[in-house]
Amino acid sequence: MNYKLIIQYDGTRYDGWQRQGNTENTIQGRIEEVLSRMVQAPVEVQGAGRTDAGVHALGQVASVFLDTDASEDEICRYLNQYLPEDIGVAEVRQAADRFHARLNASGKxxxxxxxxxxxxxxxxxxxxxxxxxxxxxxxxxxxxxxxxxxxxxxxxxxxxxxxxxxxxxxxxxxxxxxxxxxxxxxxxxxxxxxxxxxxxxxxxxxxxxxxxxxxxxxxxxxxxxxxxxxxxxxxxxxxxxxxx
Amino acid sequence: MNYKLIIQYDGTRYDGWQRQGNTENTIQGRIEEVLSRMVQAPVEVQGAGRTDAGVHALGQVASVFLDTDASEDEICRYLNQYLPEDIGVAEVRQAADRFHARLNASGKxxxxxxxxxxxxxxxxxxxxxxxxxxxxxxxxxxxxxxxxxxxxxxxxxxxxxxxxxxxxxxxxxxxxxxxxxxxxxxxxxxxxxxxxxxxxxxxxxxxxxxxxxxxxxxxxxxxxxxxxxxxxxxxxxxxxxxxx
Incomplete structure (x- = not known):
């Protein structure tokens, strides 16, 4: 199932949104880490905006395919519990399979x-x-x-x-x-x-x-x-x- | 001259307002440190409320005697420049000699x-x-x-x-x-x-x-x-x- 996430973060201590090679200190990397643990499989999260190091987000949107029986609210709670305190998930919603957070964005x-x-x-x-x-x-x-x-x-x-x-x-x-x-x-x-x-x-x-x-x-x-x-x-x- | 200061701080990383023995990690200690450097003499700052470790302030008031020719605005700017980024001074005003931030406070x-x-x-x-x-x-x-x-x-x-x-x-x-x-x-x-x-x-x-x-x-x-x-x-x- 494909999901749409609305994500907020204080970007101060991160190397930006996008996972890059072997650095784990990115927002994308942290979210993938928590979701991988939840579904016990590798996952790839697509973010709408590749924010730079130190840039914050109030309404970053990401999409991710997850093989899970958990409800939207359960996924949201799991993420907020295991993500660091400077990354929060405001909403998790099921999305159509064709939905891609970055490619489908019409504006920011x-x-x-x-x-x-x-x-x-x-x-x-x-x-x-x-x-x-x-x-x-x-x-x-x-x-x-x-x-x-x-x-x-x-x-x-x-x-x-x-x-x-x-x-x-x-x-x-x-x-x-x-x-x-x-x-x-x-x-x-x-x-x-x-x-x-x-x-x-x-x-x-x-x-x-x-x-x-x-x-x-x-x-x-x-x-x-x-x-x-x-x-x-x-x-x-x-x-x-x-x-x- | 006696001065009244309005002070704001994010108390997260401090051991509270009040200077205690040899710990320097207090708001009072940090402010005294900067003012002492400014006037090249020891100073003692009296705070109205002795906030606990981790407690914040939006309108803490302090009084301090300073022997200086600097204007109120110059003292304020000096403090904001040399204090850490989680302590700010919103206002510095001359006060009557009898003014004591804690003893004269009528309420909080x-x-x-x-x-x-x-x-x-x-x-x-x-x-x-x-x-x-x-x-x-x-x-x-x-x-x-x-x-x-x-x-x-x-x-x-x-x-x-x-x-x-x-x-x-x-x-x-x-x-x-x-x-x-x-x-x-x-x-x-x-x-x-x-x-x-x-x-x-x-x-x-x-x-x-x-x-x-x-x-x-x-x-x-x-x-x-x-x-x-x-x-x-x-x-x-x-x-x-x-x-x-």
């Missing part, structure tokens, strides 16, 4: 939190980037309006050897101001390697007056990673939702 | 969070007690109504050698239900050692049907720690506010 929502004030938030310290500087939000919004839509985002991709298409569609980039904090929400049909973090670093530079909103056009046209801003730290980023 | 507000659902909240995992069982909130409220007011709370005090008065006044015990969570707010003029955690453990036992709300009367009259319920874990507790 990422959220990036930037602390702009002097306030040191000790309780949320792992979930935002403490920049500690005010940003020009109007300028950032003007830049975001240029970046939204369908473009070749090659300049916003860390993977130099990316041979497939680097064209993606960003449905929206919303920038919300809260007390001492700015939250940027990106919704898109797909994201390149480090794309959200490079977009964020570039928008921060616009907010600091180091780049003009209009310069976004040249960055897009140039198709060169060196034209865009820095890669904002992983800790401020969360995969909020996967759409199907 | 503590908040205790209990997870009652199956949901595993990975992001807030350090700040609530994952009981994972539904509780009878009406019964807990009936018990809380008996406990509120002025009473001898000796049964709710872990310190057997307490020789001073164990009479305290609880202005209110509010019990709020949220999705999968119960939050209990205690406001009182003062609290005995472990009092909030023993009150919480006792209210949880009422919520589980192990004790009747009415039995609170006998616990109060008995003046014996053994009559009350268990000491709820530190992680769910936060010192929310100190009143003057």
């Amino acid at each position: 929502v990422y959220r990036y939190r930037i602390g702009t004030g002097a306030y040191k938030n000790v309780f949320e310290r792992k979930y935002y980037y403490p920049l500690g500087k005010e940003l020009d939000v109007a300028g950032m919004r003007a830049a975001a309006a240029i970046l939204a839509g369908e473009h070749d985002f090659k300049s916003f991709c860390s993977n130099k050897r990316m041979k497939k298409s680097t064209v993606r569609r960003l449905q929206r980039i919303d920038i919300r101001e809260k007390a001492g904090e700015i939250e940027i929400t990106y919704e898109g049909d797909g994201f390149l390697y480090n794309m959200v973090r490079i977009l964020t670093g570039t928008l921060i530079e616009v907010g600091q007056g180091k780049r003009s909103p209009d310069s976004m056009k040249e960055i897009l046209v140039g198709r060169n990673r060196k034209l865009a801003g820095y890669t904002a730290p992983a800790r401020g980023l969360v995969l909020a939702e996967v759409k199907y | 507000v503590y908040r205790y969070r209990i997870g009652t659902g199956a949901y595993k909240n990975v992001f807030e995992r350090k700040y609530y007690y994952p009981l994972g069982k539904e509780l009878d909130v009406a019964g807990m409220r009936a018990a809380a109504a008996i406990l509120a007011g002025e009473h001898d709370f000796k049964s709710f005090c872990s310190n057997k050698r307490m020789k001073k008065s164990t009479v305290r006044r609880l202005q209110r015990i509010d019990i709020r239900e949220k999705a999968g969570e119960i939050e209990i707010t205690y406001e009182g003029d003062g609290f005995l050692y472990n009092m909030v955690r023993i009150l919480t453990g006792t209210l949880i036992e009422v919520g589980q049907g192990k004790r009747s709300p009415d039995s609170m009367k006998e616990i109060l009259v008995g003046r014996n720690r053994k009559l009350a319920g268990y000491t709820a874990p530190a992680r769910g507790l936060v010192l929310a506010e100190v009143k003057y």
